[in-house]
Structures are given as C-alpha cells and as structure tokens.
Amino acid sequence: MKAKIVLLPGDGIGPEVLGAAQKVLEAVAVKYDHQFTYDKHLIGGCAMDASGTALTDETLSACIESDGVLLGAVGGPKWDDPTAKVRPEQGLLALRKGLGTFANLRPVKPHPDLLDASPLRPERLDGVDLVVVRELTGGIYFGEPRARKPLAGGIQAVDTMSYTDEEIRRVAHLAFKLARGRRSKVNSVDKANVLESSRLWRQTVTEVAGEYPDVELEHTLVDAAAMFLIQRPASFDVMLTANMFGDILTDEASVLTGSMGNLPSASLGESGPGLYEPIHGSAPDIAGQGVANPIGMILSMAMMLRYSLSLEDEAQQVENAVDAALSSGHRTRDLANAAETALNTQEMTRVIVDQI
Ligand code: IPM
Ligand code: MG
Numbered sequence: 063m064k065a066k067i068v069l070l071p072g073d074g075i076g077p078e079v080l081g082a083a084q085k086v087l088e089a090v091a092v093k094y095d096h097q098f099t100y101d102k103h104l105i106g107g108c109a110m111d112a113s114g115t116a117l118t119d120e121t122l123s124a125c126i127e128s129d130g131v132l133l134g135a136v137g138g139p140k141w142d143d144p145t146a147k148v149r150p151e152q153g154l155l156a157l158r159k160g161l162g163t164f165a166n167l168r169p170v171k172p173h174p175d176l177l178d179a180s181p182l183r184p185e186r187l188d189g190v191d192l193v194v195v196r197e198l199t200g201g202i203y204f205g206e207p208r209a210r211k212p213l214a215g216g217i218q219a220v221d222t223m224s225y226t227d228e229e230i231r232r233v234a235h236l237a238f239k240l241a242r243g244r245r246s247k248v249n250s251v252d253k254a255n256v257l258e259s260s261r262l263w264r265q266t267v268t269e270v271a272g273e274y275p276d277v278e279l280e281h282t283l284v285d286a287a288a289m290f291l292i293q294r295p296a297s298f299d300v301m302l303t304a305n306m307f308g309d310i311l312t313d314e315a316s317v318l319t320g321s322m323g324n325l326p327s328a329s330l331g332e333s334g335p336g337l338y339e340p341i342h343g344s345a346p347d348i349a350g351q352g353v354a355n356p357i358g359m360i361l362s363m364a365m366m367l368r369y370s371l372s373l374e375d376e377a378q379q380v381e382n383a384v385d386a387a388l389s390s391g392h393r394t395r396d397l398a399n400a401a402e403t404a405l406n407t408q409e410m411t412r413v414i415v416d417q418i
Pocket of ligand 1: 137
C-alpha cells in the first residue's frame with residue numbers, strides 16, 4: 063500500500079516521541095512492503111515562532127489531503143503567558159475542528175507486568191480494559207461566547223458549554239458501534255444533575271441507545287465516574303463523554319497503566335484522515351533529554367494503521383511489539399522502579415523495532 067502521512071512533531075518531547083514512532087512505522091513498511099511518504103509541518107508554539115500562528119492554512123490543507131496525521135504534542139512554558147492572544151493549544155483545537163474529528167478514542171489497558179507502576183493496588187487493576195470515547199469538537203472547548211469583559215471594579219471571563227443533539231448523536235453512534243466489538247457496555251458520563259447541556263446529552267444518548275438493544279447503557283455523573291475509575295475501573299467498557307470531562311477523566315485513567323506516557327489516542331470523523339496523538343503533553347521538564355516514553359506515540363501510530371489505513375495485522379504487530387518489550391522487562395524512566403534500569407527513548411524504540 064502507498065500512504066501519505068503528515069507528521070506534526072510540535073513542541074517539547076513531541077519531536078522525540080514522533081521520531082520514535084516513525085522508526086517503528088518504517089520497520090512495518092519494510093516488513094509488509096508498504097510505501098509511506100512523510101510530509102512534516104509545524105504546529106503549536108514552534109509554528110507561532112515561525113509564522114505567528116499555531117496552525118497555518120497550508121498545514122491544515124496538507125493534513126486534510128493526507129491519509130493520516132501523527133501529532134506529538136503542543137505547548138510549553140515559553141508560550142504560557144495567560145494574556146497572550148495566540149496560544150499553542152489553539153493550533154491543536156483548530157486542527158481537530160478542521161479535520162472534523164469529533165470522536166477521540168483513548169484505550170486504557172494496563173500491561174500485566176506494569177501493575178506495580180500504578181499507584182493502585184494490583185487487584186483493582188485486574189481485568190481493566192476500557193476505552194474512553196471523548197467528544198472532541200464541541201462542548202466548552204469551542205462554545206461561544208468566550209470572552210473577557212471589564213466590569214465595574216473588576217473583570218469577568220466567560221466560557222460556554224454548548225452541545226447540539228446532532229453533535230451528541232454522531233459520537234454516541236460511534237461509541238455504541240465500538241461497544242459491539244467489545245463487551246457491549248456503554249457508560250455515558252455527564253453532569254445532568256446541574257448542566258442543561260448534560261441533560262440534552264443524556265436524553266440524546268438514551269434515544270440513540272434504542273437503536274442498539276444489544277448494548278447495555280448506563281448513565282453516570284462525572285464526579286461519581288471519577289471515583290469509580292479508581293474504585294472499580296474493571297467495570298467500565300466504553301465510557302462516552304463530553305470534551306472537557308473526557309480530557310480530565312483520561313489523565314486520571316492513564317494512571318491505571320502506570321504512566322500517562324503509555325496512552326495513545328485516535329481522533330476520528332465521518333470521513334477523511336484521522337489524527338493520532340498520545341494523550342500526554344509536551345513535558346517541558348524532560349524535553350530535549352531523550353528520555354521520554356515513546357509508547358503512547360507508537361501505539362497512536364498503531365491506531366492509525368488500524369483506523370485510517372485498515373492495516374489490522376500491522377497494527378496488531380506494533381501493539382504486540384510494545385507488549386513484548388514491556389514483558390521482557392524494558393522500561394523507560396517513567397515506568398522503571400528503583401531496582402530497574404531505565405532505557406532512554408532511542409533504546410526503548412530499538413527494542414520495539416527489533417520485535418517487528
Ligand atoms: C489532550 C490535551 C489537550 C486537550 C490540550 C493540549 C489542548 O490535554 O489532548 O488531552 O485539552 O484536549
Ligand atoms: Mg488532556
């Protein structure tokens with residue numbers, strides 16, 4: 063197969079982990095005789111430095127025309143001024159919106175040999191295999207109005223949480239279809255006891271559920287869901303939730319796997335290329351040191367093979383390679399305990415490539 067991949071390394075550890083994923087992807091290309099071409103662009107803070115905007119039209123067009131987009135991370139202290147007009151994260155949000163990737167899949171399945179790396183007791187992690195479906199192009203991340211207004215003697219800032227029934231319906235359908243290939247359970251997470259947008263969410267998800275009588279639906283309030291994720295994480299199969307709730311709950315859920323450096327994601331729309339990025343950020347504290355855990359990025363690339371290129375065998379090969387690297391005791395710094403030697407990014411990548 064021939065495929066055109068856009069690479070958006072971004073900021074901080076983004077280029078380090080994306081470089082690692084590209085090496086693994088090349089190993090897959092050689093083994094399975096595929097031809098991938100790469101087109102590299104700036105996004106986030108580095109794009110602001112180069113052009114004054116976090117995502118240029120040219121970069122967005124290149125992404126739209128590609129077969130899949132791999133993104134490292136955006137942001138960093140250099141661009142963190144809260145009064146700045148342009149912010150690195152705007153580039154990421156504009157890209158998600160521009161690609162129409164309304165559903166963000168974040169699978170959480172702890173590796174059996176990493177149970178020690180999680181702060182939870184191992185028996186709580188037994189059987190954990192969940193995927194969060196996070197709505198990605200609506201909700202409070204995009205709602206209008208958003209503004210700061212001067213007040214007599216002060217200042218007011220407004221964000222708006224808004225959902226249409228159609229925005230809820232399309233992501234709900236995706237979650238129910240996904241559940242059918244798994245344990246057939248959807249947990250819809252909202253704050254319907256307080257928020258009007260959550261009441262519409264709950265009502266719409268319930269309607270959609272009528273078309274999937276074989277899938278069990280449960281509604282959970284987001285505060286309770288945060289608790290259940292720690293108390294009984296194995297009870298979740300597909301967790302469907304709004305943009306900001308999903309952002310928060312997936313950082314929490316990543317801890318179940320021992321490190322947020324392990325967690326991949328796939329952002330999918332109705333059509334067009336998907337966007338694949340680890341859930342972690344740019345990690346400015348370790349950027350440039352070559353010690354970042356590349357697994358979240360490599361597993362995101364595997365999701366691209368699966369969802370954008372329909373290369374299921376190749377996707378599984380990459381996932382098995384990561385599993386094998388961990389099973390044979392290889393650890394990056396975020397995963398190693400005091401008795402274990404930590405591999406740097408390149409060494410860990412080499413171990414994974416050798417399994418392909
Ligand atoms: C994520 C990140 C982003 C988000 C930031 C970088 C804008 O936290 O993908 O989870 O909030 O969506
Ligand atoms: Mg986040």
